[in-house]
Structure formats: C-alpha cells, structure tokens
Amino acid sequence: MASNGNGQVAMKGNGLKKITTSEKQKYNKDNGGICQDMSAPTVKAQTIDELHSLQKKKSAPTTPINGTQAPFSPISDQERQKQQLQSISASLASLTRETGPKVVKGDPANKVQPTKVHHHHHVEAPTISVSDSSLKFTHVLYNLSPAELYEQAIKYEKGSFITSTGALATLSGAKTGRAPRDKRVVRDDVTGEELWWGKGSPNIEMDEHTFMVNRERAVDYLNSLDKVFVNDQFLNWDPENRIKVRIVSARAYHSLFMHNMCIRPTPEELEDFGTPDFTIYNAGQFPCNRYTHYMTSSTSIDLNLARREMVILGTQYAGEMKKGLFSVMHYLMPKRQILSLHSGCNMGKDGDVALFFGLSGTGKTTLSTDPNRYLIGDDEHCWTETGVSNIEGGCYAKCIDLAREKEPDIWNAIKFGTVLENVVFDEHTREVDYADRSVTENTRASYPIEFIPNAKIPCVGPHPKNVILLACDAFGVLPPVSKLNLPQTMYHFISGYTALVAGTEDGVKEPRATFSACFGAAFIMLHPTKYAAMLAEKMQKHGATGWLVNTGWSGGSYGSGSRIKLAYTRKIIDAIHSGSLLKAKYVKTQVFGLEIPTEVEGVPSEILDPMNTWSNKQAYKDTLLKLAGLFKNNFATFTDHKIGKDNKLTEEILAAGPNF
Ligand SMILES: Nc1ncnc2c1ncn2[C@@H]1O[C@H](COP(=O)(O)OP(=O)(O)O)[C@@H](O)[C@H]1O
Ligand SMILES: C=C(OP(=O)(O)O)C(=O)O
Ligand SMILES: [Ca+2]
Ligand SMILES: [Mn+2]
Numbered sequence: 001m002a003s004n005g006n007g008q009v010a011m012k013g014n015g016l017k018k019i020t021t022s023e024k025q026k027y028n029k030d031n032g033g034i035c036q037d038m039s040a041p042t043v044k045a046q047t048i049d050e051l052h053s054l055q056k057k058k059s060a061p062t063t064p065i066n067g068t069q070a071p072f073s074p075i076s077d078q079e080r081q082k083q084q085l086q087s088i089s090a091s092l093a094s095l096t097r098e099t100g101p102k103v104v105k106g107d108p109a110n111k112v113q114p115t116k117v118h119h120h121h122h123v124e125a126p127t128i129s130v131s132d133s134s135l136k137f138t139h140v141l142y143n144l145s146p147a148e149l150y151e152q153a154i155k156y157e158k159g160s161f162i163t164s165t166g167a168l169a170t171l172s173g174a175k176t177g178r179a180p181r182d183k184r185v186v187r188d189d190v191t192g193e194e195l196w197w198g199k200g201s202p203n204i205e206m207d208e209h210t211f212m213v214n215r216e217r218a219v220d221y222l223n224s225l226d227k228v229f230v231n232d233q234f235l236n237w238d239p240e241n242r243i244k245v246r247i248v249s250a251r252a253y254h255s256l257f258m259h260n261m262c263i264r265p266t267p268e269e270l271e272d273f274g275t276p277d278f279t280i281y282n283a284g285q286f287p288c289n290r291y292t293h294y295m296t297s298s299t300s301i302d303l304n305l306a307r308r309e310m311v312i313l314g315t316q317y318a319g320e321m322k323k324g325l326f327s328v329m330h331y332l333m334p335k336r337q338i339l340s341l342h343s344g345c346n347m348g349k350d351g352d353v354a355l356f357f358g359l360s361g362t363g364k365t366t367l368s369t370d371p372n373r374y375l376i377g378d379d380e381h382c383w384t385e386t387g388v389s390n391i392e393g394g395c396y397a398k399c400i401d402l403a404r405e406k407e408p409d410i411w412n413a414i415k416f417g418t419v420l421e422n423v424v425f426d427e428h429t430r431e432v433d434y435a436d437r438s439v440t441e442n443t444r445a446s447y448p449i450e451f452i453p454n455a456k457i458p459c460v461g462p463h464p465k466n467v468i469l470l471a472c473d474a475f476g477v478l479p480p481v482s483k484l485n486l487p488q489t490m491y492h493f494i495s496g497y498t499a500l501v502a503g504t505e506d507g508v509k510e511p512r513a514t515f516s517a518c519f520g521a522a523f524i525m526l527h528p529t530k531y532a533a534m535l536a537e538k539m540q541k542h543g544a545t546g547w548l549v550n551t552g553w554s555g556g557s558y559g560s561g562s563r564i565k566l567a568y569t570r571k572i573i574d575a576i577h578s579g580s581l582l583k584a585k586y587v588k589t590q591v592f593g594l595e596i597p598t599e600v601e602g603v604p605s606e607i608l609d610p611m612n613t614w615s616n617k618q619a620y621k622d623t624l625l626k627l628a629g630l631f632k633n634n635f636a637t638f639t640d641h642k643i644g645k646d647n648k649l650t651e652e653i654l655a656a657g658p659n660f
Helices: 048-055 077-091 146-156 189-194 208-224 252-261 267-271 319-335 364-368 408-413 486-495 528-542 566-578 617-638 647-655
Strands: 099-105 118-121 137-142 168-170 183-186 227-235 243-249 278-283 300-304 309-313 339-347 353-357 374-377 380-383 388-390 394-398 419-421 444-448 464-471 481-484 497-500 512-515 545-550 586-588 595-597
Touching: 077 099, 077 137, 146 168, 146 252, 168 252, 183 208, 208 278, 208 300, 208 309, 227 252, 243 252, 243 319, 252 319, 252 394, 252 419, 252 444, 278 319, 300 319, 309 319, 319 339, 319 380, 319 528, 339 364, 339 528, 353 364, 353 566, 364 374, 364 394, 364 464, 364 566, 374 380, 374 388, 380 528, 394 408, 408 444, 464 486, 464 497, 464 528, 464 566, 481 486, 486 528, 486 545, 486 617, 486 647, 497 617, 512 617, 545 566
Parallel strands: 099 137, 137 227, 168 419, 183 300, 243 278, 278 309, 353 464, 464 545
Antiparallel strands: 099 118, 227 243, 300 309, 339 353, 339 374, 339 380, 380 388, 394 444, 419 444, 481 545, 481 595, 497 512, 586 595
C-alpha cells in the first residue's frame, strides 16, 4: 500500500487509494479555501530540460577563476587546461604519424558541444598522410569520480551491477588472474646490465622495436574508441619519493580500480600534475598480434623502463596494472637506496610497525587488516632511511569464502566505491555469495584504504620492529610460528616459499610447492640478493626480529589435515606484536632448525610443534624431508651469489637452511 510518509493511507469508495497529508497541511484562504499541498513546493524550472539542468551543479573550482587569479599564480586556468590536454594528446600520440590525436574532454554521449579542442603536434612537420583516425576526436574521461564511473560501467560494460551493499560488481573477462608468462621487459644496453635476466628471473626480454609495435597497437586501439579513461594519480605516500602515474584505459572498471588502488590527488595536486613519470596503456580487450616477435599468446604485458611506459594487450585482469607498477617501483626505488617490499604493513598504538611478507593467498591482506592496529597498507611498501611508506592508496582483498565474523573490516569495506571482481550474486537481491567459485577462485575486492576504519593516513610509519614471513604450507610440516635469527630470515626471504593446494582440479592430492624469491619474484627487477642485502642491513640497523608464520596446514598435509584456524593465527600475530612471544620458552626443530615457542596465549600448545598433530609420525618425517629437499634444490641457484658486502653473512645464510 502506498503511504504518504506519515503512515496514513485512506481508502475512498471507488477503491482508489487517497493519500492524505498530515495536520500540518495548510489551507490557502486567499484562493477560496482550495486545498494546496504546501509541503511539496513546485520546481522553479519552466521546462523538463531546464529541470534536468538544475540537477547537476558545477564542481567548485579549486583556484580562483580567470580575472581573480591568485597574485603569484604563474599560469591561468585556461593555459593549464590547454597544457593538460596537450599532455594527454602527447600520451596518446601515434609515433608513426608523429602527431597526437585531437583530444577533447568529456563524454561523447553528452550532447553539449566540446569546449576545448586541441590537436597536439610532437614535431612541427606537415602531416604526410592523413588517415581517418587523424580526423577523429579522442574523447577523454579524465579522473572521473566513483559515481560517474559507476554510471559509465553500468551503461556500457556488460557484467557491471550494483551489489546489495553498493559495490560495483564487474567481470574481468577471460583472464581472472595475472599472466606472468606473458610479461615482457625491454632489454636495452642499460637494462641488459642492471636487471636480473635468465633462470628464475621474471624478466622475459623483448626488444625496443617490438615494444613500439605493441605500443602502437594499443594506442591505435584506444584512439579508435568513442572514449578513453585517463587517471592521473600518485604512487608512494613518502612525499620525497612520490611517482606520478597516468593510466589510459578503455573501461570504467579499470579506471575505478586504479582510482581505488593508486593515491588519489587532491584537486589542487591535479591542477599542477604536469607530465606523468610513468604511463600505462591498457588496451586489454584487444589482443596482441601473435605474428609479432616474442609473442607466445594473445596476451602481452610489456614494460619499457627507458620510455617509462607499460602496454597491456589481451588481458582485462585489473591486478596486472597494480602489479605492473609495483615492478616499476622495484626498479626505481633501489636506485635511490630504498627497499621496495611485497608486504603488508601495520602499526600498533605505541608505534610498533610490523611487515607481513608472503606470496599470494598467504595472509598479507587478511593479517595486516587488524581491528587493533593501524593499517599502513596491505601489499606494497618502501623502507627508507626514515621508515616505511605504502606505495598504494587502496587494498585488493581476496573474497573467496569471505565471512563477516572472521574478517569484519574487509567485509564492511565492500560498499559504494568498491570494485568487486568476478563474484556471483543473487540476480534479484544482488546479495553476493562469497562461497561461489563459478567464475573463479580468485574473486577480489578493490577499495580505497580509508574504507578500513583504522587506516593510518598518511600511510607512513617508523622503522619496523617485526618482520613476519608468511607461508601457507599445505604440506603441514612447518610450525605455526617460529622465531628466526637474521641468517634464517634471509634464507627464508630469498627462498620465498609457499605451497598451495592445486586448486579445484580433480585428482590433485599433492600440494604444490612454490618458491618465489623475496616473496615476489614475479615483480622484482634486480637480482634477489640485492633486495636481500638491503633487508638484512635494515633489519640489523633497526633491530627488527624475523618470524616465520605458517598460515597453512596443521594435523597433516592437505587432504588429511586442515588449515590453521584464522583465530589461532591472529593470536600468534598478537603475541608477536605485543612482544610477549619474545619472552616465551623455545625449542629447536629437527631438519629446519627452527625455534618454536612451547606456549602462545590463546593457541593450543600441542599444535605448536606440527609433529604432535600428525597421527602418522613416519608420514610426518617423510613429508618434512621431502619439503627440505625442495628448499635445498631451490636454493642451489643462489649459492654462488654473495649477499651484501659481507662474506660471513653469505655463509651464515647458506647454513641457515634445512640440515639433513
Ligand atoms: N590461518 C589463516 N591465516 C591467514 N589467512 C587465512 C587463514 N585461514 C584462512 N585464511 C584465508 O586465506 C586468505 C589469505 O589471503 P590474503 O590475505 O588476501 O593473502 P595475500 O594478501 O597474502 O595475497 C584469505 O582468504 C583468508 O580468509
Ligand atoms: C594482486 C595480486 O597480489 P596478491 O595476491 O598478493 O594480493 C595478484 O597476485 O594478482
Ligand atoms: Ca582552478
Ligand atoms: Mn593481498
């Protein structure tokens, strides 16, 4: 039944509902006592168009508009606008035609005539051949707000929906995870010397020319569209080492994702943005050409450090952009003696900082998001002479089996503004079923860091006190927690171990061990020992303690045991933060030589030594030795490398591995 807001609904004889207003209803005596409902005054507009034009108010300018310039403002707003369009046109320039596209701001769907048109020339040379593409405008949707991006996504991108909590559900297409085998890095004289190439390295080479072929393919594709999205944002909360990034993309989904993941500039910062330090061309819907040299599939993610550009073809998985930029930081920061870290980071009330290293799915995001601590960041950080800083402006949480009780802060962050990738929801209520794996196991939520109530803004902190290495050991033989000395910390940092269950495939019973140097081999650019040496130096200098935490299996391998309860892992982490675990009694394990506490508050003591939890002791021993063998094999590639200036440390690290 319809109601008038006062809860009064009356019926007339003919059955039609008559809605009456309250006693506050006024009678206008001047017009003969005819009842007029004054609680809903009429609009001022004379026409529908006028009414609609009233709806949207112009955004407030951040600096005085022309004529009322601030006395020291070097350039006018108009000039600044022009420079901005020139910069975007230069970004989108086809390098074979040596001229940028005609760039115009705004949605082509809006009937209003474009106000600014600019045709940017790289070089002052006459255009030799004019093709249709150079006659066409490139419409740019520049740093749109989340609300505008929602509208764009819902209107134009199939698979975009608003969930019951207000998040934007999207589909990333055929690819639902990163494609490390399709990543290429331009090898030139400089990078040939500087980067890590060869066995174990994530850097698969391509030449400069092939990069340009793919760049041209992406740029032409983007310019052929009705419109492109451009995000100008920052990386790194450390103001001295902030990097300006531009992301050109074809989907509102990608634009909103990067809006969330990078640091969002204030309107003032945006005005003075200037030329970006790094540009991503995301033409993910369009494949690369398999006849192009170096291409082994229709997907290619290409990094050119000299040009400071990245090109994405053939994958729409948004995580590719954030992790691509992370690779760039892994190159730029060490050049400045800054250590880049694939880690989560949080800080206690007393200013004690903890780093959480670990491969995908080991718990960086889950464990750094802690209601009792300030969140500095969930995934990518820098450690400088003065402390730590988050590289990003947002978090990227896994959502598979997400439960409100276990991860309340992440649950509550999934609201308006959050991008929810590849989840399944009820077609009517739009309630998400986080247990549903129909699209992928890798369902994700991307949200600005301030969606976590106790985020530390700005996302910086003092030097870390604890360095926690997370491993999800699906073999079930690593202890839930062990205290590491420095050589052990380095050994496990360089090893970068985790073992995950092999996914949903039938018949796969064995966990699969993964070793990924520095817990991020897919993103590091230099040899792992470079990062390891910096970490050792910093941990030593600042007296940080290393810990190895197994967030994986207990009571047997995958299949017979089960994953350690998140509640227990949280108790272990609490004891590390509070310092109480430092005071515990320790015993040393066989083979790996790990120091394990005999007691941790809130955790059953019998699970602290994994041997106790296995009913078949022989099976435990066999599995332990098997894992130790895998560690040994993996580390063989590093044995002829020196770590830091100190040969003694190198020897100690080599001795810190399993002994059997
Ligand atoms: N004991 C545990 N410790 C940490 N995470 C756990 C544990 N048990 C289950 N999980 C789940 O494992 C996943 C960890 O993923 P996440 O924190 O996103 O990893 P990362 O950020 O390192 O990629 C989450 O889905 C979390 O709910
Ligand atoms: C974004 C990613 O990182 P993580 O799984 O560590 O959150 C990824 O691997 O795609
Ligand atoms: Ca202004
Ligand atoms: Mn994460």
